[in-house]
Amino acid sequence: MFSDFMVNAWTIATVVAVIAGIVGFFVVLRGSAFPAHAIPNGAFAGAAAANVFGLSTLLGLGVCAVLAALGIGVLGRRGRQDVVTALALVLMLAIGAVFLSRSSEYEPQIYSLLFGEVLGVSTTEILPVVAVGLVCIAAVAFLYRPLMLSSILPEIGEAKGVSAHRIEMAFLVIVALATAMTVPVVGALLIFSLMIGPPAAARSFTDRPPLAILLSIAIALITVWSAIAISYLSNWPIGFFVGAISAVCYGIGRGWVAVRRGKAVRVATRRRLAV
């Protein structure tokens, strides 16, 4: 499990989990689950296009994901955002499928780009992923206060000169960069699980943002590490385990909230009865 060819997988999965944990916290906070699901599909189209034209995959991923993010941001301003997101998403998928249908390795390619192929990571791919990951984290750190403000209290943010639209665009680009690099590893469809499940679970355990971010990273790491381990042992696709473990984490979080709320209600009624 820790042999040479697996080391790359462990390294890259760790980087991916850290990025997803941090960026995902804001995805959950801002309620932008749908854009976060759509943008990686732009990366899917990009990878497919790069594949056909013989360009660098990472370049294709990055450029197309950012374009998708900007498109959703700009068009979403004029129409309903969920409709624009849905249409952009399927357009990206369809374009990607057409590009891939021009390649001979059609079916395996489509599968690995959509659902991930963590074992196929080469050493040369690690450095760009780490670099872009650092850029994402730096961007989040730089924008931390305005991002927080416009996510929680957009009106007050506007009053303080934080343009909600600009922050939204910046955030979508961060999501695009974060997902673009991770698409070849966990797949266009599954990076989304990792960005939603662990942060959502973390938020049900604590209300303090810094703690929630750390917890979200930790849960994402546990999710990815156990997914790799089980996938290695069972030979089943890693995507299945990422999706399933994320959902279980979320379920535990919801359960925890329900139990705590139930306890609070019981305590409150007991007090009232005592009075």
Next chain:
Amino acid sequence: MPPTRPTSWSVQADLSMGQLVNWIFEPGFFASQPVHVAILIGGATAIVSAIVGVFTVMRGQSFAGHALTDVSTAGGSGAFLLGLSPLFGFVGFGMVGACVMELIGIRRVRGRDLATGIILGASIGLAALLLYLDTSSGATTGATQQILFGSIFTIETSTIPIVISFSVIALGIIVAIYRPLLLSSVSNDIAAAKGVSLRLIGLLFMLALAVSVGLSSLTIGAILSTALLVGPAATALRVTARLGVALIVACVIGVGVTWLGVLLAYDSYYWGSSRQGFPVSFFIVALVFVLYLISGFSGIRAVTSRRERAVLQGAEA
């Protein structure tokens, strides 16, 4: 491994049929049996998707509709594994997914999005597993692309009655709950005040949505079926604010786009020298997207009266 290209994407099977030479309709278009089936099933699917879609867009449930497509992806892959028609998997899983989403969904929009996202992620994971098992169990080459991106030209004639009955069921649900559904789509509060059971209406609507998504999964592919659901409906709602007109416009757009997609895909086989067709679903999705963009231009919007525009803006806010 030699590159195998499944015939479902293109229309290689229909080459020898027909002698009709026309610039628009390539040889054999009208004589081809798969084209007849595609026109019929595509038309029925487009009408159901458009009508259910108008309510989906009004209720702001595009994400839920999209999540159901991913749930039905898992269903289709599972049915493939069992050797059943993917349609049953699409619709069956979709209905279960719809019930679960309605059960754990919270009224607040953000909570609802999260719950939807989690179900979406989990079902994509399941789809990944089932597709992996499909392809590794051999004998089912092309399962991945057939389920994900559709196969309208390979649908068997025997599927037609099933598709028609599912369409009737979905439309029947919408007709039966038309008034309370409309009321709760415009305002939950007013509907609740008038004694409408929001839970029941929501659940019934989600079931209709699941059936419609299942049908379009068969036509243009499980992960692309959102296009037929949301696209024509959103375009229609941008052009007019009157519900009756919007429903008709959405149906016309949906059917038109689907048939044009079938035609273009058939013709595309003769484009260039590569003798490789483009998938139907690509044309449908692209046409839907272009129409939506065009409908956003102010010239078309100016057609609607000032009063209608006010209603429209109220609905979009």
